[in-house]
Amino acid sequence: MSSSTYLKRLAAAVAVASLGAMTGAHAQEVKIGMAAALTGPASFVGTEIKRGAEVAIDEINAKGGVKGRKLVLIARDDEHNPVKTVAQYRELVEREKVVAMLGASNSASMLAVTPIVNDTLKVPVICPATDATEITENEAKKQGRENYLFRVGMYGTGQANFMVDTMVKKFGHKKIGLLNWTGGWGVTGRGELNRRLKEHGLTPVGDETFDNNDTDMTAQIIKLKNAGAESILNYALVRENTFVVKTKEKLSNDIPYVSAWGIAGPAFWKAAGTSAEGVLSSTTVTIDGPQSAERIAFINEYKKRFNEDMSAAVFAVGAYDAIYLFKEAMEKSGFEPAQIRAGLENIPEFKGLVKHFKRPVFTKDRHNAVTEEDMIMTRWTNGKLLEIKFDDKGPYVEIDASTKKYLDKSNMKLM
Amino acid sequence: MYFFFQIALSGIATGAIYGLIAVGYSLTFMTTKALNFALGMWVMMGGMLTYSLHVQYGLNPLLVLPIVTVALFLLGIVAERFSVYPFLRAGSDVWVLSTLAVGFLMIDFAEIVWGRNPTPVPPFFGKEPVYFGSVSILPQQLLIIAAACATFIGLDFFYRKTLLGKAFRAVAHSGEVSSLMGINTRRVQALSYATAAALAGIAGFLVVPLTLAEPQLGTVLGLKAFAIAIIAGLAAPRGILICGLVYGAFEGLVSGYLYTGIRDILGFSIMILALYLRPEGIFGRAQEERA
Numbered sequence: 291m292s293s294s295t296y297l298k299r300l301a302a303a304v305a306v307a308s309l310g311a312m313t314g315a316h317a318q319e320v321k322i323g324m325a326a327a328l329t330g331p332a333s334f335v336g337t338e339i340k341r342g343a344e345v346a347i348d349e350i351n352a353k354g355g356v357k358g359r360k361l362v363l364i365a366r367d368d369e370h371n372p373v374k375t376v377a378q379y380r381e382l383v384e385r386e387k388v389v390a391m392l393g394a395s396n397s398a399s400m401l402a403v404t405p406i407v408n409d410t411l412k413v414p415v416i417c418p419a420t421d422a423t424e425i426t427e428n429e430a431k432k433q434g435r436e437n438y439l440f441r442v443g444m445y446g447t448g449q450a451n452f453m454v455d456t457m458v459k460k461f462g463h464k465k466i467g468l469l470n471w472t473g474g475w476g477v478t479g480r481g482e483l484n485r486r487l488k489e490h491g492l493t494p495v496g497d498e499t500f501d502n503n504d505t506d507m508t509a510q511i512i513k514l515k516n517a518g519a520e521s522i523l524n525y526a527l528v529r530e531n532t533f534v535v536k537t538k539e540k541l542s543n544d545i546p547y548v549s550a551w552g553i554a555g556p557a558f559w560k561a562a563g564t565s566a567e568g569v570l571s572s573t574t575v576t577i578d579g580p581q582s583a584e585r586i587a588f589i590n591e592y593k594k595r596f597n598e599d600m601s602a603a604v605f606a607v608g609a610y611d612a613i614y615l616f617k618e619a620m621e622k623s624g625f626e627p628a629q630i631r632a633g634l635e636n637i638p639e640f641k642g643l644v645k646h647f648k649r650p651v652f653t654k655d656r657h658n659a660v661t662e663e664d665m666i667m668t669r670w671t672n673g674k675l676l677e678i679k680f681d682d683k684g685p686y687v688e689i690d691a692s693t694k695k696y697l698d699k700s701n702m703k704l705m
Numbered sequence: 706m707y708f709f710f711q712i713a714l715s716g717i718a719t720g721a722i723y724g725l726i727a728v729g730y731s732l733t734f735m736t737t738k739a740l741n742f743a744l745g746m747w748v749m750m751g752g753m754l755t756y757s758l759h760v761q762y763g764l765n766p767l768l769v770l771p772i773v774t775v776a777l778f779l780l781g782i783v784a785e786r787f788s789v790y791p792f793l794r795a796g797s798d799v800w801v802l803s804t805l806a807v808g809f810l811m812i813d814f815a816e817i818v819w820g821r822n823p824t825p826v827p828p829f830f831g832k833e834p835v836y837f838g839s840v841s842i843l844p845q846q847l848l849i850i851a852a853a854c855a856t857f858i859g860l861d862f863f864y865r866k867t868l869l870g871k872a873f874r875a876v877a878h879s880g881e882v883s884s885l886m887g888i889n890t891r892r893v894q895a896l897s898y899a900t901a902a903a904l905a906g907i908a909g910f911l912v913v914p915l916t917l918a919e920p921q922l923g924t925v926l927g928l929k930a931f932a933i934a935i936i937a938g939l940a941a942p943r944g945i946l947i948c949g950l951v952y953g954a955f956e957g958l959v960s961g962y963l964y965t966g967i968r969d970i971l972g973f974s975i976m977i978l979a980l981y982l983r984p985e986g987i988f989g990r991a992q993e994e995r996a
Contacts, residue, residue: 330821501965532825557822
């Protein structure tokens with residue numbers, strides 16, 4: 291083929307392709323984008339977000355879409371790398387013309403795109419996974435401009451408040467020990483926990499740390515015990531916490547151990563095994579224990595479709611709700627990104643999988659759907675992450691629909 | 706007193722791990738003046754193999770140990786032939802990079818074969834702690850302390866009493882002279898490298914029930930062990946054991962009485978200070994330069 295023929299054909303192909311894009315075939319589709327880790331160690335986060343969204347989108351499309359228009363998900367793999375997240379957000383909005391986005395798998399990525407989203411891209415983003423407070427409490431919000439960032443998952447400040455408040459108010463512990471990871475998340479968490487304790491007029495009886503390569507936390511745990519800690523609060527992930535609970539077991543130490551949502555998934559039980567029994571974790575969603583009919587339907591659909599159990603239910607459930615929130619906003623306010631953004635602030639009630647919000651999901655000043663009142667404290671119980679509930683007789687977990695077990699507040703053992 | 710003894714003992718158990726790995730650096734340094742900088746990754750390979758054989762295939766640890774040892778020994782022979790020897794022969798220092806490259810290959814290989822998620826390996830003698838008074842220690846930790854001591858006694862015996870061991874030491878002293886005396890220098894070099902690899906494998910086998918089976922298992926352990934080998938002196942295997950145990954106890958006591966955050970700062974500062982004051986290591990003897 292001569293080069294001129296080749297060029298002609300290429301030009302023709304391009305013309306046909308752009309024509310196809312312009313003629314109505316796809317015009318009715320509403321594109322929702324996401325950029326998150328779909329490969330690498332954090333891929334479970336991105337994968338759960340994608341799967342949760344897919345289930346919701348297929349349900350909506352099967353029932354005729356949103357006002358007759360079908361939803362389409364366009365997912366990119368940012369490999370947990372903020373530089374890629376930024377590039378992909380631009381590409382998705384400017385080229386693919388997505389009208390809404392699901393959040394990324396790590397806070398660093400979201401913090402990198404937040405100013406760009408608010409200043410130039412201007413598409414609403416709902417985050418199911420990333421918990422850095424500044425993602426929603428950003429510059430645009432502080433300056434009273436339109437804030438395009440929303441969240442259905444945990445947020446940092448709220449979680450630390452919830453952890454401290456639960457132990458201090460509901461369990462009546464006044465001597466709180468801290469044991470945090472010196473990695474990024476642990477540093478922020480340690481600061482937040484200290485801040486909240488101070489707001490209660492308390493000082494931690496011990497403020498210990500461990501780092502990445504520690505596999506034995508004997509010294510820290512004995513120090514906290516000697517300081518009289520009634521419970522130990524922690525920010526760290528699965529790996530480090532496995533070593534903490536193994537050390538506690540070796541020392542026969544039964545001080546209640548409360549960790550942030552990094553261990554609120556099956557990976558923790560898989561790594562720590564029975565050493566994790568009785569460990570508490572704050573989170574937004576657990577799919578263990580008695581569940582609502584809607585949740586059961588979702589759990590079953592997930593299993594049927596992907597042929598495995600959820601590895602991090604919070605993210606899948608959050609993404610599922612995020613899609614339905616976009617749907618509500620679109621139906622009410624329109625399909626333009628700015629209209630969807632405004633619509634999200636105007637959903638008075640929402641029956642979601644995360645929970646049944648009986649108040650506006652978001653308001654102008656509150657872009658976190660899940661507030662401290664909605665967070666739950668859970669207990670690892672024989673491989674299940676069971677929600678701790680409270681009644682007149684104290685804290686309890688429901689092993690199944692008919693078995694209720696109360697907790698001993700001093701060591702979180704089942705009574 | 707409970708506090709002191711408990712953290713010291715836990716520290717010593719961790720130190721035994723460092724010591725066990727650190728001796729591998731010494732083995733190759735003695736014969737070739739080259740180091741396997743990726744020794745931590747070899748420890749990881751031993752650990753991951755143990756995970757596969759013990760957890761996935763249900764083999765008894767007593768069977769797993771010889772398989773891991775032999776496998777890593779053979780792998781060591783191959784790695785030495787292709788990633789170290791060509792450079793040593795050419796008088797180049799590129800082996801520094803090539804040993805690391807082999808290590809990164811191993812991490813990638815492990816990620817593909819076993820995935821990146823940490824998985825537990827059950828301790829060989831259960832997880833009920835053993836008590837000395839009120840001080841508790843895990844059976845696996847005791848096993849590691851015992852194994853570290855046994856390894857060093859064995860090495861000592863090897864270096865002093867066996868012909869091959871004496872050949873190792875002769876090559877360490879002077880490769881050229883040994884060669885003239887009829888020692889197969891080349892074979893000694895390959896053997897020392899493979900023995901170091903096998904020892905790293907054994908360390909991985911012993912350590913993995915205390916940590917988790919994951920591709921990053923040995924990276925930091927390898928670094929700490931390197932610091933210990935430097936502090937003690939690369940040419941002083943016995944010193945390495947003592948140094949490892951002391952360093953472990955030191956880490957525990959710093960965390961216990963001072964603050965975890967400054968532990969590594971102190972540790973690595975000591976390493977630099979030791980290098981400055983005694984470049985040959987605390988236990989090393991300065992090489993006598995003869996004209």
